[in-house]
Amino acid sequence: MLPKTAVHLTSILDNDFYKFTMQCAVAQLFPNAKARYAFINRGNHDFPPGFGIALRQAVDAIATLRLCKEEKQFLLSNCPYLSPVYLDLLEGYQYDPTEVDIRQEGTNLQIHVEGYWYRAILWEVPLLALVSELYYELNDLPRDPDEEVSKRTANKIISYNKLGVTIAEFGTRRRHSYKVHRLVMEALKQHRGESFVGTSNVHFSMLYQMKPIGTHAHEWFMFHAAKYGFKLANALGLENWVEVYRGDLGIALSDTYTTDVFFRSFDKKFGKLFDGVRHDSGDPLSFATKTIEHYKRLGINPLSKTIIFSDALNYGKVIPIAEFCKGKIGFSFGIGTNFTNDAGVKPMNIVMKLVEAFPEKNTWIPVVKLSDETGKYTGDPAMIGLAKQLLQLT
Structure with a gap:
């Protein structure tokens, strides 16, 4: 039986800033939009037995996080462009673990997130941070002092x-x-x-x-x-x-x-x-x-x-x-x-990307990213081909 892991987040602000700035904009402009994200294991890492269970425990624990008064005051003082309405929304926000689906088959790990975009947008970075930390812990990989x-x-x-x-x-x-x-x-x-x-x-x-x-x-x-x-x-x-x-x-x-x-x-x-x-x-x-x-x-x-x-x-x-x-x-x-992640172990190569969007009164639409490096293309191959054709990219 896998022991309960000590890996967890301690603050709702333990996230990249652009997730909050985008959340603010999404809540204002696209409050009814929905989004789906998927975990991409670029490095083909093998996950040990019980990893999915341990990740599930860590994800469930995130639901207890709340924006405290000191954190809200920090944002008010340092980010005046974030509206008071948004900061009130963030104060009342809590992660909903039911938005996250985690499945492990052998050494393969699958993670999918689905929900209203303004809510689901905060999951990507914490999930990746948890996956990385749990990977080193459960594989018992020692790091530098x-x-x-x-x-x-x-x-x-x-x-x-x-x-x-x-x-x-x-x-x-x-x-x-x-x-x-x-x-x-x-x-x-x-x-x-x-x-x-x-x-x-x-x-x-x-x-x-x-x-x-x-x-x-x-x-x-x-x-x-x-x-x-x-x-x-x-x-x-x-x-x-x-x-x-x-x-x-x-x-x-x-x-x-x-x-x-x-x-x-x-x-x-x-x-x-x-x-x-x-x-x-x-x-x-x-x-x-x-x-x-x-x-x-x-x-x-x-x-x-x-x-x-x-x-x-x-x-x-x-x-x-x-x-x-x-x-x-x-x-x-x-x-x-x-x-x-320069600590004496090989860094993971993992990402989590938006894969489908549901604009208001629309249907689920696959989304893609082309980038300036073809190896970094992500998304449905047919949609990638359509994007290249419409944008006249050879």
């Missing part, structure tokens, strides 16, 4: 300080464990210098008194494709984001249907309204070149804008990007797994 994890993190941020770049921590979804994540945050805060500017994790933002970082994810544009069609997804996704946030949270994610398609919609209006764009797939130097040229065509000085690079980064990858962008365009970096 605390002191070594802290020292390694300190050396990294010291190196980034010497390089003269700004870095944010983006590693909740694939962290080794909550404890390792906290060790990393403590080291980053202690040795932050001018480089460390914050974290995407709202719980740790509050714990270490810094503003949370993030805007929106691929699912924002994927839903818009389901509701309005592939050709209008980027433009209306951006338009609706502006409608809710009126110029705040101004970094646009560009690669849901490839950057080339995104820039067809990213006209001078959006170029001026948004502070910059985020790179999440494909060659970063090619992306930077395209972005710089696009801003110049719009008559916008690229140095007044910022690219956030966030695709599986480490120090070695950051150096050439920084050298290329310096003096051409503003830039910063979001680093995830290399911070929160």
